[in-house]
Amino acid sequence: MTDPQQPGSSGFDPKTNSVPDLWAQAATNSGAPVSDSSREPGWERATLEKLAFAALNEQRSARRWKIFFRLAWLALLAAIAFAALRQASPSTSTSTPHTAVVDIKGEIASGAEASAEFVVAAMRSALEDEGSQALVLLINSPGGSPVQAGIINDEIVRLKAKHKKPIYAVVEETCASAAYYIAAAADDIYVDKASIVGSIGVLMDGFGFTGTMEKLGVERRLLTAGENKGFLDPFSPQTEKQRAYAQTMLDQIHQQFIAVVKAGRGDRLKTTPDTFSGLFWTGQQAVEMGLADKLGNLDYVAREVVKAEDIIDYTRRDNVAERLAKRFGAAVGMGAVKSLAVSGPQLR
Template structure:
């Protein structure tokens, strides 16, 4: 005989991965491996979950932090034998898609934006501006590459060539991870590694995602209506809860800047 208040309902852990991925130098919560390590650990090991769901809404960021977080998720999934499902909200682009590939299945909304499997380096050049005002840039280095791509000096072809030598291996690592995780689900007739993005429906057709669906109904379909969803996330300071943290304004600016690449800045 089952006693209702003693019968444990099945549980699924939900980890929210929202925002720009980076090391969080300003000290606030950020999508970094160090900040998320205890969160991910609890999600896999507490209450013996049947699965872990990743609620992803990220335009990307640091490739190293993306790799570290994804590797931690995969390692714990294999150690605990707990499957992982990713659910894309507005976007899983660039590093955000790297995180999504840590899941065994990727689900998205029809209007979600996925992909951007590429690497970018961007900045500004001020050489003409300071020259116009009679300002001279003086730089002295020990090491000929120490001042590579100085924004206050004219761009050099050799600097651009060196930058490409750095970007290409990072892009290669990203492509290798996507291929390893998505395997034969990817559309072999389409070049998916140009940095382009796709909507949810397009992503499913190309094998970038597995289906259209939202977190709660999909998890209930898999594990029943009685399943308990247990959220796990980083602790938020009282100031951030009240919207009074300067970090929030800076992070919002970063999200708009990166999201504007996909027409999603606002």
């Protein structure tokens, strides 16, 4: 066995005061040729520089691919948005006679697809089209905001007078509360015999947790400037004065609703004590009560009433970006706030 302390061994040589080249020695033992460049001074630095440049080139290549994929996704989203915009706009020539349709589906509320913003814009586009012979509001909604419904109702009256084209309401499953508020302004209302129609009333709902809080020993610390600033706070007791004030407000909105229905239906309405009580009826009952005119669906109205079988949809809907934002929870925070707040007056 070789003594590591003896000259010529792989250890330190005290006579020459130097350390042997272990890389060269390992290469010699393995039988591989030893390059002279590996014995030259600074070869370690050259090797490190090569490794560093190789890593840098790899990072640059990865960065280029990342930029490429990002641009590809951006181009894809732009193509989807363009296709959605083309799909949202009617493609039929304005010179072709047709029946224009605007959907009013789901909750009637600001920010919803059945909002006044979307519905009014769609109605204007439909009636301004020279080829549209009439506008059909295809309704399937349980109601919603009296403000949004009032805006749409007023615009129906204005557009009928401006364009001199008939506007019909066709009810699918439901036309209740705020939805009927809108339908009342139409020239005629068509329903299915099993449709749900009516519910001419107003409500304001909420919750009260004061008793539960007392049992749990929870104290509500609400600071306000103004004695009624905490009005309808679910964690504070409701006073009789506040309840009476809210009831007066609901009664006033109810009277506005009743006035709109009477103005829209006129002599066709057969008023009974239950007509404006908040009850709802089948489509067949609604026709008998004068809340609707006839039984019929969209195709029937387009074919037999408007005499233009071609149907063009002018409904305005959320674009792709808005739908994606909603799906990924962009409105989660607002929904959490709404879940704790008392809702305003609703026609539903």
